[in-house]
Amino acid sequence: xxxxxxxxxxxxxxxxxxxPQARNAMTFPMYARLKEIAETVGDDPLVKVxxxxxxxxxxxxAGTDISQFREFRTPEDALAYxxxxxxxxxxxEMCPKPTIAAISGACTGGGGAIAGVCDMRIAxxxxxxxxxxxxxLGNCLSMANYGRLAALLxxxxxxxxVYTARLVEAEEAKAIGLVSEVLxxxxxxxxRAEALxxxxxxxxxxxxxxTKEALRRLRVAARQVDGDDLVTMCFTSNDFRxxxxxxxxxxxxxxxxx
Numbered sequence: 155x156x157x158x159x160x161x162x163x164x165x166x167x168x169x170x171x172x173x174p175q176a177r178n179a180m181t182f183p184m185y186a187r188l189k190e191i192a193e194t195v196g197d198d199p200l201v202k203v204x205x206x207x208x209x210x211x212x213x214x215x216a217g218t219d220i221s222q223f224r225e226f227r228t229p230e231d232a233l234a235y236x237x238x239x240x241x242x243x244x245x246x247e248m249c250p251k252p253t254i255a256a257i258s259g260a261c262t263g264g265g266g267a268i269a270g271v272c273d274m275r276i277a278x279x280x281x282x283x284x285x286x287x288x289x290x291l292g293n294c295l296s297m298a299n300y301g302r303l304a305a306l307l308x309x310x311x312x313x314x315x316v317y318t319a320r321l322v323e324a325e326e327a328k329a330i331g332l333v334s335e336v337l338x339x340x341x342x343x344x345x346r347a348e349a350l351x352x353x354x355x356x357x358x359x360x361x362x363x364x365t366k367e368a369l370r371r372l373r374v375a376a377r378q379v380d381g382d383d384l385v386t387m388c389f390t391s392n393d394f395r396x397x398x399x400x401x402x403x404x405x406x407x408x409x410x411x412x
Contacts, residue, residue, distance in 0.1 A: 158187045167191070167201040168353040170209050180264050182222060188268070190246035199254075202355035204249065205347050206272060206397035207256040208265075211280065211340040214255065217263025220291070223398045232389030233382055236296040240262060243302070244400075246271045247370050250363045252354050256347035257281045257333070258340045262321065267299055268395045270306055273366060276335040276350065282321035283332060289319035290401055292393035292409060297381025305373045307332065316328075328372040 159170040169191060171178040181275040186207075195201050196217060208214040218239070227233060246253060246268065255261075255272040261283045267277055268383075269283070285303075287293050294302070295316075303312045315322065324336045354362070388394055392412045400407050 158182060158184045158312065160187075160191055162200055164352075165200065165202045165355050166228070166348065167198075167204045169170075169204060170376065171204045171207070171215050173207040174208075174210035174212065176219065176353070177216035177260055178210075178265070179216050179219040181219050182238070185239065185264075187389060189242040189245045192242070192249040196223055196250040201251060202359065203351040204251055204253045205256055205351050206253065207344065207347065208258060208270065211258050211278070213259040213265070214257040214261040214269060214281075215265025217265055218259045220398060222292070223394075224402075226389055226394070226398075229386035229390055230256050232385050240296060240298050243260050243267055243271045247373075250366070252362050252366065254347055254351055254354070256343050257283070258343055258358070260318070264301070267302070269300055274354075275333045276337065276346060277290040277324045277327060277333040278337050278340050279324050280339075281324040281327060281333070281336075281377055284321040288316055288382040291318055291397040291408065292388065292391065292407065293397070294384055294388040296385055297379055300381070301379075302373060
């Protein structure tokens with residue numbers, strides 16, 4: 155079964171993250187395929203808008219598949235991982251076509267990062283969004299992702315979400331501007347995502363392209379700060395190593411600060 159499905163229907167490209175048995179947790183091949191689509195769709199005259207969603211009702215994407223962190227040991231492992239993920243997010247940010255995230259269920263970690271760089275987000279009533287890493291793995295976000303989230307939600311809300319490890323539910327997400335609409339269920343969400351995509355597709359493409367690029371440049375200008383030392387501190391720690399093992403074993407985390 156394809157872990158990521160891409161199809162084009164009447165001018166709209168639909169990307170489905172397709173690992174429902176794992177709450178659509180992202181594997182490295184899924185990230186690579188998403189990046190490839192984002193980088194090539196700009197030259198495809200058949201696609202005017204991209205919609206990204208998750209298979210099933212339980213999750214948009216519940217982060218990166220944690221099993222892929224088992225072999226992390228060195229600063230190079232941590233930085234290579236963040237570089238890989240950032241390349242995917244940059245590709246989505248630079249994609250000249252409008253992007254819409256249609257979110258059901260869990261949208262956490264890497265899934266939250268993907269949804270966060272889409273141009274528009276709509277949600278089903280069961281949406282839960284956040285970065286509960288202070289409760290699960292004990293790692294941190296990259297400087298680029300802190301910058302993206304701060305631009306999207308504001309610094310105070312980023313601190314709230316990371317410090318408490320809580321997940322924002324749909325109505326709060328709408329209230330803080332994270333999503334523009336909340337639909338009652340998964341079926342209604344999918345129908346609305348397609349209708350919204352077709353509404354956007356009918357508008358002037360250069361206007362949308364210029365607006366998207368202008369906002370991207372503003373975000374980039376605000377996050378030109380190095381944070382590699384923070385990433386390596388967390389990803390090479392005993393806490394992270396033990397956090398991964400405990401997460402996979404479904405045991406509670408035990409933090410030492412080392």
